[in-house]
Amino acid sequence: MIFKKNIKSGIKSKTKIVGIFLLILVLTFEIVNISFANQTLAFAISMDVNELDAGNSVMSYVVGSIFEGLVKYRTGTTNIEPCLATSWEISANGKEITFNLRKWVKFHDGTDFNTDAVIFSFKRQYDQNHPYHQYGKWVTWRYMFNDIDRIEKIDDYTVKLILKRPNASILTSLAMSQMGIVSPANAEKYKEDAFKYPSGTGPFKFVEWVKSDHITLEVNENYWREKANLDKLIFKVIPDPSARLMALEVGEVQGMEFPNPADFDRINDNKDLVLMTQPGMNVGYLAMNTGYGYIDKNENGIRDLDLEPLVKTPGYFEPLTKKKVRQAINMAIDKQSIVDNIYMGTAIKAKNGMPPFMLGYNNDIEDYPYDPERAKALLVETGYPDGFEVTLHVMPVSRPYMPDPPKIGEAIQSYLAAVGIKVKIYQFEWANYLQELYEGKFQMCSFGWIGDNGDPDNFMNVVYGSNKASIGVATNFAFYIDDKAQELLSKALTTYNDEKRATYYKKVQEMIHENAGWVYLVHSTQNMVFRNNIKGFVLNPTGRLFFYPVWVE
Numbered sequence: 001m002i003f004k005k006n007i008k009s010g011i012k013s014k015t016k017i018v019g020i021f022l023l024i025l026v027l028t029f030e031i032v033n034i035s036f037a038n039q040t041l042a043f044a045i046s047m048d049v050n051e052l053d054a055g056n057s058v059m060s061y062v063v064g065s066i067f068e069g070l071v072k073y074r075t076g077t078t079n080i081e082p083c084l085a086t087s088w089e090i091s092a093n094g095k096e097i098t099f100n101l102r103k104w105v106k107f108h109d110g111t112d113f114n115t116d117a118v119i120f121s122f123k124r125q126y127d128q129n130h131p132y133h134q135y136g137k138w139v140t141w142r143y144m145f146n147d148i149d150r151i152e153k154i155d156d157y158t159v160k161l162i163l164k165r166p167n168a169s170i171l172t173s174l175a176m177s178q179m180g181i182v183s184p185a186n187a188e189k190y191k192e193d194a195f196k197y198p199s200g201t202g203p204f205k206f207v208e209w210v211k212s213d214h215i216t217l218e219v220n221e222n223y224w225r226e227k228a229n230l231d232k233l234i235f236k237v238i239p240d241p242s243a244r245l246m247a248l249e250v251g252e253v254q255g256m257e258f259p260n261p262a263d264f265d266r267i268n269d270n271k272d273l274v275l276m277t278q279p280g281m282n283v284g285y286l287a288m289n290t291g292y293g294y295i296d297k298n299e300n301g302i303r304d305l306d307l308e309p310l311v312k313t314p315g316y317f318e319p320l321t322k323k324k325v326r327q328a329i330n331m332a333i334d335k336q337s338i339v340d341n342i343y344m345g346t347a348i349k350a351k352n353g354m355p356p357f358m359l360g361y362n363n364d365i366e367d368y369p370y371d372p373e374r375a376k377a378l379l380v381e382t383g384y385p386d387g388f389e390v391t392l393h394v395m396p397v398s399r400p401y402m403p404d405p406p407k408i409g410e411a412i413q414s415y416l417a418a419v420g421i422k423v424k425i426y427q428f429e430w431a432n433y434l435q436e437l438y439e440g441k442f443q444m445c446s447f448g449w450i451g452d453n454g455d456p457d458n459f460m461n462v463v464y465g466s467n468k469a470s471i472g473v474a475t476n477f478a479f480y481i482d483d484k485a486q487e488l489l490s491k492a493l494t495t496y497n498d499e500k501r502a503t504y505y506k507k508v509q510e511m512i513h514e515n516a517g518w519v520y521l522v523h524s525t526q527n528m529v530f531r532n533n534i535k536g537f538v539l540n541p542t543g544r545l546f547f548y549p550v551w552v553e
Contacts, residue, residue: 039552040232041534043545044244044256047397047430048212048237051195054180055125056136058434061545062235065217066108067180067200070099070118071171075546076538078454080175084113084201094166094496101157105224107183108205115159120184122151122161128299135192139438139473140178143462144452145170146301147493166494168501169455176452177544203228203548212237229536229551241398248273248529254552255530255537257545258398261344272532277346280526281355281541283459284347284401284448286392286412286519287477288329289313291321293440296470303467305483313440313471313479319388320443326516328378330368332419335521338411342404343522350520352509354459355451359498360505365513375419387420393436393445396427400543401448401524408521409446440471440479447477450543460505461489464512478517485511 049059054067070085085099105113124132125141126148147167152160163170173179186199198206201224204217215235219228236253238244241260247253249270259267259275267275292310294303319325335349351367354360379387394409395402402408406427413423423444428436436442452458462468466486468476485508492504512518526539533553540546 039230040234041230041255041547041550041552042234042236042253043547044236044238044247044253046237046239046241046244046258046399049209049215050431050434052198052206052209052215053136053195054182054198054200055121055138055141055178056195057177060177060542062215063180063198063200064177064202064544065204065233065547066198066202066206067177067182068202069174069176069179069181070101071175073175073540073542073544075549076540078172078175078451078541080172083175084118084181088171095163097161097163097170098154099159099161101159102224103157105201106222107186107201108199108220109183109186109189111183111185113181113201114156115153116156117181117184118159119151119153120187121179121181122148124187132187132191135194137473139475140176142296142299142301142470142473143468143475144173144176144178144458166496168493168496169453169457172453172455173458204230204233207232228548230547233547239397241403245529248531251531254534255528257528258400258403259527259529260398260403261342261346261527264344264346267529274530274532274534276528276530276537276539277525278539278541279355279357280400280524280543281358281451281454282401282448282524282526282543283350283353283355283520284399284408284522284524285350285353285446286329286333286521287445287447288320288326288517288519289315289317289440289443289445289477290326290479290481290515290517291316291318292481293469293471293474293479296473301467301470303470303486310481311471315440315442317390317443319382319384319390322382323514323516324378324382325384327368328375328382328419329416329421330516330519331371331378332375332421333412333415333519333521334370335519336370338408339522342407342411343524346403346527347401347522347524350523351513353449353464353512353518353520354456355523358451358454358456358459360456360460360492360502360509362506362509364506365509368516372415372419379420384420387422389422389424390416391424391426391443393426393428393433393442395446396433397430399448400450400526401522402446403524405446412446437477438472438474440474440477445477452542454541456501456505457489457493460508461493464508464518465489478515480512480515480517482511482515 054063057063071080072083074081088099124130125138149162149164183199187194205220207216209215217233244256248256293313294308395405466481469479488504492501536549
């Protein structure tokens with residue numbers, strides 16, 4: 001009897017063990033399923049996209065998740081590596097680059113990626129006679145890619161890029177999001193509305209765009225690499241940095257950009273949050289419209305001196321055309337106080353228009369001192385003993401180089417008031433703000449620049465070159481015109497010798513400093529915040545956000 005009881009007892013024990021084991025398996029399976037099902041990341045952004053066409057969008061981290069280029073940046077760097085091109089060869093004269101394209105790649109609409117798609121994506125931007133040229137302004141092409149003469153098909157998976165002249169930055173520039181390859185079939189389907197319904201080859205596919213609220217992407221199940229870890233990626237538009245942080249704290253979003261420096265202690269004290277920071281490749285500035293630009297009639301991105309004369313900008317304002325007035329404004333603003341009290345340790349004071357770690361930075365230049373009395377004296381010398389009234393366009397959204405634009409605008413307003421200059425502040429919705437700047441419809445503006453590709457040309461030529469003072473598509477917002485400076489910048493771009501390039505850039509910085517069209521305020525750190533269960537994200541010097549390797553733990 002005892003023996004039989006032991007048998008029954010053993011059977012019961014084994015049954016319990018098996019049951020518990022099966023229960024654990026079920027629970028584990030459920031947990032794994034829940035974890036897998038929750039591979040959704042909502043990321044809070046400071047402003048909505050202007051559009052979702054790779055060639056026209058100013059929001060690189062949204063379109064950069066949908067589209068891909070021929071080359072891409074290696075994780076955490078601005079060094080390039082293959083993407084939709086598997087390899088390339090550069091001709092001896094530096095004017096031809098032949099790309100071998102990746103096979104068996106599909107666009108999100110199911111059509112094939114090939115040479116025709118590359119030619120379509122490029123040609124629509126530079127060829128005024130292309131039927132799809134009318135659907136974009138192609139501003140980035142004009143300021144970064146006007147050295148491209150044409151693109152030619154060798155075969156279905158080989159394409160040749162032909163340059164007008166050698167260009168030392170062209171390969172790194174091709175990794176920019178604006179050079180993402182679009183589906184020709186999708187463009188033909190939607191025509192002028194294609195910017196609302198993007199189709200690329202990237203790790204995430206477009207789902208929906210609710211204007212001023214959110215953009216939803218989903219994983220590309222047919223991605224040519226291993227598919228992304230995230231099932232869904234949502235960009236939630238929350239303009240106010242405090243509201244973004246609150247949404248992050250309660251779990252409404254799992255990441256956010258551009259936290260307010262005043263909130264850093266609060267973030268660091270929260271065990272559920274992780275603050276990521278590194279030196280930024282940027283500059284924040286005040287630009288003064290010096291009064292003259294040109295109309296780029298042939299859209300070649302270069303001012304043809306014999307065909308395109310200087311004309312007054314719509315924001316022409318006589319006091320700002322005077323160099324000594326601009327120098328006075330430089331001396332009237334206490335940049336160190338702005339760094340200490342608004343950026344709170346997240347920036348350094350700037351004296352030049354590109355970060356100190358870049359090739360060709362001129363550290364010998366002496367910054368304009370904070371000297372209100374000298375500023376007043378210069379105003380007297382130029383005929384403005386009682387100062388004058390001027391308008392200041394202040395950014396409506398926060399950026400790394402300008403985390404709290406209204407507060408920075410008010411600081412500038414206060415400093416200039418102390419020397420007799422009365423500032424009236426204007427703010428516009430972001431898309432309208434940009435358009436006002438492109439067209440020169442302002443007197444002074446707050447803005448900045450984040451390097452696109454790690455090359456000094458992307459600052460020196462793009463932001464300060466005379467060629468970029470074209471009214472309507474300007475990126476030189478001081479409308480600084482100096483033919484000699486532009487000549488040096490053009491030489492630097494066609495020179496592959498770094499020592500010579502650096503010499504050219506240093507000289508131009510001296511010329512820009514003397515002209516005083518900008519008040520260079522800061523170089524800020526790059527800051528992002530995530531909940532602590534978000535893994536795999538790596539900051540990039542360009543400020544772009546790459547979510548392909550990210551997962552939710």
